[in-house]
Amino acid sequence: MRHRIRLPAWTATLTWKAAVFITLMCCGLAALLGGLVHSAMTNQTIGAAREKALDRLDRITQAYEAGTRTPRGEGIDPKALPAELRAYASTGRRGTRVGELRDKRVMWAAGPADRDGVIAAAVDYSASEQTIADLDRAILGSSVLAIGGTLLIGAVGVTRITRRLHQTAQVARRISAGDLDARVDDAARARDEVAAVSDALDIMAASLQRKLEAERRFTADVAHELRTPLTGLNAAAELLPPGRPAELVRDRVQAMRALTEDLLEISRLDTRSERPELDSYDLAELAARTIRASGTDTRLTVLSSRVVETDHRRVERILGNLVANAHKHGAAPVTVTVDAATVTVTDAGPGFPDYLLTSGPQRFRTEGMNKGHGLGLTIAAGQARALSATLTFTNRPEGGAEATFTLTPPPPLPPTPHP
Known part of the structure; x- marks a missing residue:
């Protein structure tokens, strides 16, 4: 008789669960490291651009105070100066902000002028932005490669483990189906938790096989031993004088003979020695x-x-x-x-x-x-x-x-x- 175990329509195997877990861990780690590197390099690049802009602002201020003509687009209240930076410099403080000058990305630096409002200077910022963009692409590419390599290595390692687990499960199903000689023999190849489970299954199968074989031998021996006394008992019952007691004895003898034949039949079926005649x-x-x-x-x-x-x-x-x-x-x-x-x-x-x-x-x-x-x-x-x-x-x-x-x-x- 076959007992069927119904499984859900979709089941996530251990391999896929491990692959998803490794992928999420790698993505999280890559995002964390990438964010830290991006933040550090961006701050460093922006800081260098700000220092350059403030140095140029000092030179523009000195030129303005000396009466020298300032470069076009810079100096006192340039039109391209971002409004936020203009308002900030109007309060008497110096600051920087990224903006544009003649369709180019620049780092503006502005500060208060003595009498004429705000004075500002700008340095090229496109190279710094390109450096940050290249860094982001490098971080993304290296993260993808690292995630792919880690996922591949992890999948190979997990697949080896799940293959051994699948083998153990197949052996367990064979044992449950009656193949008591099936063994995993995984402990001889590896010494880990999977091998411990496989070894425990082999020990359990061997113990079960010994007990079932002892039970089968006992059943067969009892049935064979009962045959001889039952034959004699049946012959003796036939010699009893007619009457109700004789009928009761014969009925019980027949029941015992039927039970003995059933036990012998079960013993033959257990040994799988029966061959159908088709x-x-x-x-x-x-x-x-x-x-x-x-x-x-x-x-x-x-x-x-x-x-x-x-x-x-x-x-x-x-x-x-x-x-x-x-x-x-x-x-x-x-x-x-x-x-x-x-x-x-x-x-x-x-x-x-x-x-x-x-x-x-x-x-x-x-x-x-x-x-x-x-x-x-x-x-x-x-x-x-x-x-x-x-x-x-x-x-x-x-x-x-x-x-x-x-x-x-x-x-x-x-x-x-x-x-």
Whole structure:
């Protein structure tokens, strides 16, 4: 029986989460360092331009006081002087501001004149602006390269880790599917946290394998050991005089023999030594024959029938156990529906217990006041697995249990080459 785990439509893998985290960290670090470098270099460049402008203002002031003609566009109250700087200098203080002079970017410096208002001077600022722009481009380019390199290195490192985690997860799924020989063997290649998890999984798998093999050996040994005394007990019961006590003894002996045969069958299914004997059969006919053999009041509904390639003995064993379980633990009416290669067994009882819907049939476990040794559905699931078929258990919304058995068609034969 296959238990399917449904995953969300979109799941962020560890690789992508790590890549996004590394990218955000790199971007944050690059922005911080770039901002610090930009601020420092910009302040230094602007400071140098201001010093040049103030030095030129001193020279212009000296020329003005000496009566020498000042350069065009500079001197007393030049028209291109920014209004904010003009107002600031009018208060008797000296200051600087970036502006324009004859369509060029300049750094203005202005201060108060003795009698005539404001005197100002300007130096070329375009080279300083170009230096700041080049610096910003260099910071941006180096940040992109650093982020790309760090992301690439981080992705490679994280991918190696996630690949090992995926391998560990695949081995865990193989173990849960019954491949108890599967191992990760990652601890021999690395010594880190992932290797510790892989090693713990291998140890758990080995321990589980030992326990299951001991349980299987115990089950098989008990069943084999019971056969001989049960045969003798059955022969002795046949010698009892007719009467109610003899009937009770024979009935219990038959129950013990059935339990012993079930245990032997489970033991063979556990060892996966069973090989189906395939042939062509009509699935609806197999279902009808199973119902007749059960001797129960079971309704058969055939929506569509199909000839299938299967082992009729195993199919009848599966359907017989499903029908018997429906009558024993469910309620009438019990219906067997055949639709192509799918057979559905339904009843009107309380439905399957939660543990069975979650984890599948468990041997020797029944729910509530139900009586029996609880091996029927376990055998059905094992026989379905031997046929590579699917057997699922659900509860119907309107009430009652529903077991669905689907035969998987065999793979198509390869085309015969023409001579």
